[in-house]
Amino acid sequence: MFLLSTTLALYYLGSLVNAQSSNENAISIAAIEAHFTGAGLVPSLLSSFDPSALITVTFPGVGAISPGQSLTKDRGTDPRNLLVPANSSVTLQGNYTLVMADADVVGADESVGQTRHWLVNGVTLTGSSPLNVSTTGGVAVTEYAGPAPPAGSGAHRYVILLLPQPSSFSPPANLSQPNVGVSVFHLTDYISTSHLGVPVAGMYFDVEQGTATATPSPTSPVVSSTLKPAASGSSSASSSASSSKSSSSNAAIRSGHSVLAIPVAVFSLLASYICL
CATH class of the missing domain: 3.90.280.10 (PEBP-like)
Structure with missing residues (x-):
């Protein structure tokens, strides 16, 4: 029982870490996109x-x-x-x-x-x-x-x-x-x-x-907490990709505290089994 619970907890923790990493990437990508616009590189260049x-x-x-x-x-x-x-x-x-x-x-x-x-x-x-x-x-x-x-x-x-x-x-x-x-x-x-x-x-x-x-x-400074979804592109494909990416970024921002809180619960679960 201990081995099964530990394995499931570690698997769950690994999935959370991967999800958190993906969310951080999405926010960083949205930020660099905003920086290019704020610096006037878009749409002038x-x-x-x-x-x-x-x-x-x-x-x-x-x-x-x-x-x-x-x-x-x-x-x-x-x-x-x-x-x-x-x-x-x-x-x-x-x-x-x-x-x-x-x-x-x-x-x-x-x-x-x-x-x-x-x-x-x-x-x-x-x-x-x-x-x-x-x-x-x-x-x-x-x-x-x-x-x-x-x-x-x-x-x-x-x-x-x-x-x-x-x-x-x-x-x-x-x-x-x-x-x-x-x-x-x-x-x-x-x-x-x-x-x-x-x-x-x-x-x-x-x-x-x-x-x-x-x-x-x-130029316009970039404030990560106020990042907006990117404007729709000229094609439906680019619009879909932009919408998907923006949704990921916003979801990451909204769920930041809960994503970090869950691993703490997992570690607590592991600790309880180790003490048995």
């Missing part, structure tokens, strides 16, 4: 941003960055340990494109293009938990070049995106071979003409040199 996973970007001497974190120019070099936490509800396989672009300051005219600082095609996700974003076997069209905003131009937003490459993926000739230097391109045009999928994950950070000579447009 991307018409929409509906990620299905998270990406962790680590810089030497800084650690894992948070959305919109301010870095100095020298701290934004050589990103390492790009990781995607495992998510049982999302299948991540096949090849991806990894890109980093300078979206300039808040309120900038994105129609003039963005400076491409990193572009690798054929990126794979390896390992298990978390998944490692591996560029080893990919085509480094543009090798990583650290941020270098002009002095006095304000805080530039450097956006890192991970996009799936479907079987129809076909990059333009001028951006299909390695060793293409840093230059201006149109990110959304590249995504469209290459037939890339929508970003599955993204992150951004700010770098500024000197004192800004102009005041940028204001």
